[in-house]
Amino acid sequence: MLSYLFTDLSSDRLEDMNASRTARERARSELTQEIKEAARRQLSVSGAQALSLRAVARELGMVSSALYRYFASRDELLTALIIDAYEALAAEIEAADRAALSADFRGRWEAACRATRAWATAHPHEYALLYGSPVPGYHAPETTIASGSRVPIALMTIVRDAHEAGALTLRDEEPLPPTLTDQAVRITEFLGSDIPNDVVIRSVTAWTQLFGMITFELFGQYANSLDPADTFFDYSVDRMADLIGLPETDQVE
Amino acid sequence: MLSYLFTDLSSDRLEDMNASRTARERARSELTQEIKEAARRQLSVSGAQALSLRAVARELGMVSSALYRYFASRDELLTALIIDAYEALAAEIEAADRAALSADFRGRWEAACRATRAWATAHPHEYALLYGSPVPGYHAPETTIASGSRVPIALMTIVRDAHEAGALTLRDEEPLPPTLTDQAVRITEFLGSDIPNDVVIRSVTAWTQLFGMITFELFGQYANSLDPADTFFDYSVDRMADLIGLPETDQVE
DNA sequence: CAAATACGAGAGCACTGCTCTTGCTTTGTC
DNA sequence: GACAAAGCAAGAGCAGTGCTCTCGTATTTG
Numbered sequence: 001m002l003s004y005l006f007t008d009l010s011s012d013r014l015e016d017m018n019a020s021r022t023a024r025e026r027a028r029s030e031l032t033q034e035i036k037e038a039a040r041r042q043l044s045v046s047g048a049q050a051l052s053l054r055a056v057a058r059e060l061g062m063v064s065s066a067l068y069r070y071f072a073s074r075d076e077l078l079t080a081l082i083i084d085a086y087e088a089l090a091a092e093i094e095a096a097d098r099a100a101l102s103a104d105f106r107g108r109w110e111a112a113c114r115a116t117r118a119w120a121t122a123h124p125h126e127y128a129l130l131y132g133s134p135v136p137g138y139h140a141p142e143t144t145i146a147s148g149s150r151v152p153i154a155l156m157t158i159v160r161d162a163h164e165a166g167a168l169t170l171r172d173e174e175p176l177p178p179t180l181t182d183q184a185v186r187i188t189e190f191l192g193s194d195i196p197n198d199v200v201i202r203s204v205t206a207w208t209q210l211f212g213m214i215t216f217e218l219f220g221q222y223a224n225s226l227d228p229a230d231t232f233f234d235y236s237v238d239r240m241a242d243l244i245g246l247p248e249t250d251q252v253e
Numbered sequence: 254m255l256s257y258l259f260t261d262l263s264s265d266r267l268e269d270m271n272a273s274r275t276a277r278e279r280a281r282s283e284l285t286q287e288i289k290e291a292a293r294r295q296l297s298v299s300g301a302q303a304l305s306l307r308a309v310a311r312e313l314g315m316v317s318s319a320l321y322r323y324f325a326s327r328d329e330l331l332t333a334l335i336i337d338a339y340e341a342l343a344a345e346i347e348a349a350d351r352a353a354l355s356a357d358f359r360g361r362w363e364a365a366c367r368a369t370r371a372w373a374t375a376h377p378h379e380y381a382l383l384y385g386s387p388v389p390g391y392h393a394p395e396t397t398i399a400s401g402s403r404v405p406i407a408l409m410t411i412v413r414d415a416h417e418a419g420a421l422t423l424r425d426e427e428p429l430p431p432t433l434t435d436q437a438v439r440i441t442e443f444l445g446s447d448i449p450n451d452v453v454i455r456s457v458t459a460w461t462q463l464f465g466m467i468t469f470e471l472f473g474q475y476a477n478s479l480d481p482a483d484t485f486f487d488y489s490v491d492r493m494a495d496l497i498g499l500p501e502t503d504q505v506e
Numbered sequence: 507c508a509a510a511t512a513c514g515a516g517a518g519c520a521c522t523g524c525t526c527t528t529g530c531t532t533t534g535t536c
Numbered sequence: 537g538a539c540a541a542a543g544c545a546a547g548a549g550c551a552g553t554g555c556t557c558t559c560g561t562a563t564t565t566g
Contacts, residue, residue, distance in 0.1 A: 276563080276564095305552085305554085307552080307553065307554080308553095317554085318555080318556080318557090321554095326554080
């Protein structure tokens, strides 16, 4: 008994803050996690549209109304899944980036893009949840856009590193329209760097291209044309690296 | 009475083939149209997710089961709306293209892209239906992918015209990977032209960029960064024109 | 005119998200 | 240690959904 108490206390100390305290709170956070897992499982087979609170409750052997103690609505559950998915994707991208040679900026860009695509094809329904049509009246709360921005930040970090290493291909600085300059400055400030404005904007263009490409592939727009899209993907990723001005890999090795 | 009969017959002759024949068939095609209109109306305010057969039936003063004489399922209704939307978007793009100077290929490209964005922002829910996440178990029937391809074809036509006019900026032909060459050849054959393979692929890249950009804007990924995305849009459209090799506008006027 | 066909209405099934009430258990506080 | 407060699961119920089936009526076809 006493030993149980002690181990409980010590393990509480070791675990996250939210897992400490009373048994009820522990049970609550555990069940919250189980609900999300069941929902994620259901999501990954049938899609967000078919995600049913009642089915989740059934799978956990509880009644549907009990679920509302943990998530106030279906939307709130979806929001939780969205945040988790954003974090998972961002983590994947960051890991792929870290695994590449830190001075091979084009290689890092390619690795990050490939990781994005790999995650998307492995979790199509979760990808659709993040980058597909927003659900009916659903408007993303602040919390999701915060974790959502981790993905573009991960990509922009590579550009920033390349610029700070003086590796970016310089080009004749065509001046940007004022509005665009302002927006570029705001993004640069946010990143805490001094990337040239047009490079920032071009990077955003590359970002939209990347996700446009993956979205089209996953949502079936390539039917009968680019059906295995692997080579096209790599090709486009390289064109976007050109657009940003990332140096060729062979000239840095 | 008799005059009514006569005018009916004559108007039948004047109208489309499907509107001729018996009164029942006329009523049927009219009601089919009315159902689609009501559904479209409902779609444009609440989104596809919220489109309800029963609500459509209610709006038309009929009972829900009667609707099933016209559309076998909700999915079939959605499919009809998708086809109509693809056609509407393609028509808009083609019109914008025609309205531009036929020899100003970059101008035509910009006009087509802007028309796409304009249609998307004017009909966000229909855009989401076309380019957002596919609905639950829904897998696009052949008919929709056929009308869906009218959009990229409209864009590729501009590139084809530019190439046939010898206006495309030539570049050092880096050879494409074999798979990509095959796919490019297939697309070129489909278009009935001899656009260089890498130009075809770059055009596809530009196509994905365009829709990636619009999707991100409409689905709220720009929150707090590029919020009014107008200038960014124009900028990126120009970068894609560069990528394809479309000549600067001022050098053709 | 008669048979075949198309049609609208209604009832009904299985399902959904969500609310509210009812008992029970775990908490924190005198 | 007793007790009120808060947290919890269960059940019933509401309003809504897509979809099916039956039934009487209207229209078209032979």
